[in-house]
Amino acid sequence: MEWVVIVSVLVMTILSLFSVNVILAIIAAALTAGLTAGLSIVESIDMLVSGMGGQANTALSYILLGAFAVAINYSGITGILVNIIIRVLTGKKTMMLLALAGIASLAENLIPVHIAFIPILIPPLLKLFDDMRLDRRAVATSLTFGLKAAYIMIPAGFGLIFQNILLEGMEQNGVSFSLNQATLSMLVPGAGMIVGLLFAIFITYRKDRDPIPGSGGGEVSIETPELTNVSFTTKHTFTIIAILTALIVQIVSENLVASAMAGLAIMFVTNVVPLKKGDNIVANGVSMMGVIAFVMLVASGYGNILKEVGAVDALVEVSSNYLETSHKAGIAFILLLVGLVVTIGIGSSFGTIPILAALYVPICMTAGFSPMATAILIGTAGALGDAGSPASDSTLGPTAGLNADGNHNHIWDTCVPTFLHFNIPLFIFGWAGSLIF
Incomplete structure (x- = not known):
């Protein structure tokens, strides 16, 4: 039973590396997990489907956040931001990458649209990236950094929830x-x-690179309007009020659906977006975020199979046999390794934390880890694999924007770079931190 997680995650990873669609790869991994655990194909499918409801709230929030992002874009305020970026950062690669990381961080903590801003903001900048010969892998790394590091470190917005x-x-x-x-x-x-992030920007991807035409398969098609000079108006003021309202509602309710609905309500009530445009706004939100939402649903079903058959518990239990004779350094290493494997499969650090906490706390307390060290291990183990997982919103989001022209590959241009540049230092810092604190 302990091999269920490892084998199924390998299946998903290998299929993804061979450019199999991520949804099909996750379904194949889920069926592999079920069959390896002794279930029939029909039982595996039933368990997969029944578990998809576990991320229903997240999927709905993504759709509504997508609609909110489209409404924000409709107001024209995004055009102002894009024009500022083009005017100020053209030719400045390092500043461009750091600015994108900062904007992604704001989307996690201050402007609660999460990944929904990426398909709005990034496509108009693709030509600029190409003219600058900016490596899109560096852009993906910067965006993923902002999406992850912000909620890990900053106790506001999504960070407060995490x-x-x-x-x-x-x-x-x-x-x-x-x-x-x-x-x-x-x-x-x-x-x-x-x-x-700094290693990626200043060392790995500092050289010029042209995009490879068709490397992303051309499966993403996002129409972007031509940029025009936009002056600040009353509509933009109401848009900022809507953003702040959505942030306040999210902090108070800790509910993304309520947050997105509040923001949309302000946009409609103040006529920033006419009611007659409501159908188009929601339809565009579904079109933009629907695939990502469905990936999260399927990933939830996969995670349900792993939990229901006891695969995660079995993996930790087998690992604990080695922990009994290990020193703290060995225990921390194994716990982080288990977290990496589990989170790559489930694709959500938010959904992984409760599972890992129930398993890790008794082990850490018995081994003599301090509460701080235990928290470092659990938080790091949950975050490990989120960057680099084909099923993670932290990788799906950047690809949704960067592959608008079909020239950015989800696996090789987003997942592999973010896996290498974030999971390795996360592992090292989490391991060392658990021993120091």
């Missing part, structure tokens, strides 16, 4: 902890991600 999940996981398993301690513990893996 750290509360970590806090609840610790407390539910008998460890007294506070939000401030959770924030401090997550600065350790966050520092590793900063190192990975």
Whole structure:
């Protein structure tokens, strides 16, 4: 049973590397997990479908956030931002990449649209990237950094949700902890991600690179309007009010659906977006985010199979046999390795944290790890694999924007670069941090 996770994740990874569609790759991995665990194909499919509801809230929030992002774009305020980027950052590769990382961070913590801004903001910049001969792998790495590092380190927006999940996981398993301690513990893996980003920008992808035509398969088709000079108007003021309202609702309710609905309501009530345009706004939101939402649903079904057949528990139990005779360094290494494998398969650090907390806390307490070190291990293990997973929104989002012209490959241009530049330093910093603290 302990091999179920490893074998199924390998199937998904290998199929993805051979350019099999990510949805088909996840379904194949799910069926492999079910068959390896002794289920029939029909039973595996039933369990996959029944588990898809686990991410229904997330999928709906992505659709609504997509509609909110389309509404923001309709107001014209995105054009102002794009024009500023083009005017200020043309020819400045390093500043461009750092700015994109910063914008992605704002989408996690201040402007709660998550990945929905990427298919709006990035396609108009693709020609600029090509003229600058900017390596799109570097752009993907910068965007993924902002999407991940921000919620890992900053206790606001999505970061507040993530750290509360970590806090609840610790407390539910008998460890007294506070939000401030959770924030401090997550600065350790966050520092590793900063190192990975700087390495990618200044060393790995500093050379010029032209995109490879058709490398992305041309499956993404996003029409973008020609950019025009846009002056700040009353509509833009109401758009900013809608964004702030969505942020406040998200912080108070910790619910993305409510947040997106609040933002959309302001946009319609203030006539920034006419009601008669509502159908087009929602339809475009579905078109932009629908594939990503469905990937998350299928990934949830896959995760359900792994949990229901006890594959994750079995993997940790087998690992614990080695932990009994290991020192702290060996225990931390194995726990992080297990987290990496599990999260690559499930594709969600938010969904992985509760599973890992229930398994890791007893092991860490028995081995003598401090609460801070335990939190570092759980948070890092949950974050590991999120970058680089074909099923993760942290990789699907950047690809949705960068492959608007069909010249960016999801696996080789997003997943592989982000896996190497973030999972390696995350592992090292999380492992060292658990031993130091």
